[in-house]
Amino acid sequence: MELASVVPWGRSFEEYQAMFGLSEDDLNRRILGCGDGPASFNAEATGRGCQITSCDPVYQFQAEEIRRRIDDVYPEIMAKLQQGADNYFWGSLGSVEQLGEVRMRAMSTFLSDFDGGLREGRYVSAQLPTLPFRDSGFDLALCSHYLFLYSDHVDGATHLASMRELCRVATEVRVFPVVSLDGKTSKHLDGVMTALSADGINVSLQPVSYRFQKGATEMLVAKSV
Numbered sequence: 671m672e673l674a675s676v677v678p679w680g681r682s683f684e685e686y687q688a689m690f691g692l693s694e695d696d697l698n699r700r701i702l703g704c705g706d707g708p709a710s711f712n713a714e715a716t717g718r719g720c721q722i723t724s725c726d727p728v729y730q731f732q733a734e735e736i737r738r739r740i741d742d743v744y745p746e747i748m749a750k751l752q753q754g755a756d757n758y759f760w761g762s763l764g765s766v767e768q769l770g771e772v773r774m775r776a777m778s779t780f781l782s783d784f785d786g787g788l789r790e791g792r793y794v795s796a797q798l799p800t801l802p803f804r805d806s807g808f809d810l811a812l813c814s815h816y817l818f819l820y821s822d823h824v825d826g827a828t829h830l831a832s833m834r835e836l837c838r839v840a841t842e843v844r845v846f847p848v849v850s851l852d853g854k855t856s857k858h859l860d861g862v863m864t865a866l867s868a869d870g871i872n873v874s875l876q877p878v879s880y881r882f883q884k885g886a887t888e889m890l891v892a893k894s895v
Contacts, residue, residue, distance in 0.1 A: 678707055678728060678740050679747060680777040681814065683714035688880035689846040690812050690889060699809035702840055704798065705816040708736060710776040712792055713783035723792055723808070730795040733784045740777055744770070757853060759881045799831035803839040806894075811840035818848045818856035818890070829858040830865050837871055837892055846878060846889040853885035863890070870895055 706724035715722045763769045787793045836843040863873045872893040
């Protein structure tokens with residue numbers, strides 16, 4: 671993996687709560703954040719006494735390397751958001767500029783926590799579809815803005831293998847969003863849900879309160895029976 675190919679973009683604890691409908695009871699469970707990148711969820715949740723492990727291939731790099739990459743790509747991401755502003759709801763975030771401030775705060779919080787969290791084993795360098803965790807090691811796995819969103823970049827077989835792996839390491843899995851980058855339901859969603867059901871896993875789509883990308887109003891929930 672080359673750091674030059676990474677586009678780091680971190681979300682906040684509040685966004686995770688809304689994206690995944692996280693209750694106080696949920697936050698008392700053993701949680702895996704898969705593909706968290708430079709999100710502040712782990713740092714903020716740990717500060718609240720939660721038990722969180724995050725995994726992402728970007729964690730193989732040093733904090734200063736990740737910081738430089740964030741600084742490199744930030745202007746480009748902001749320009750693309752400005753160009754595609756009509757594809758998003760701006761009610762809660764106000765504007766592209768305000769969104770940028772929220773994201774940078776989240777990523778700064780992550781960077782401040784990263785070295786300590788790495789030593790504590792809260793940040794693990796790993797990526798789907800193969801994770802270095804034991805069976806049912808977590809009560810809840812969360813996967814944000816990777817599976818289904820990048821349906822044109824990640825094939826159906828990899829989606830299914832990734833979901834099966836998440837279901838192996840956690841008794842419940844939540845994935846948001848289930849639309850691809852064009853805002854339409856992922857072409858892989860039906861096939862993945864059908865295959866998981868055949869595996870004996872309880873799958874459903876559930877509404878969430880989070881609103882940003884137009885069309886992204888639901889999460890996929892998969893529970894081992």
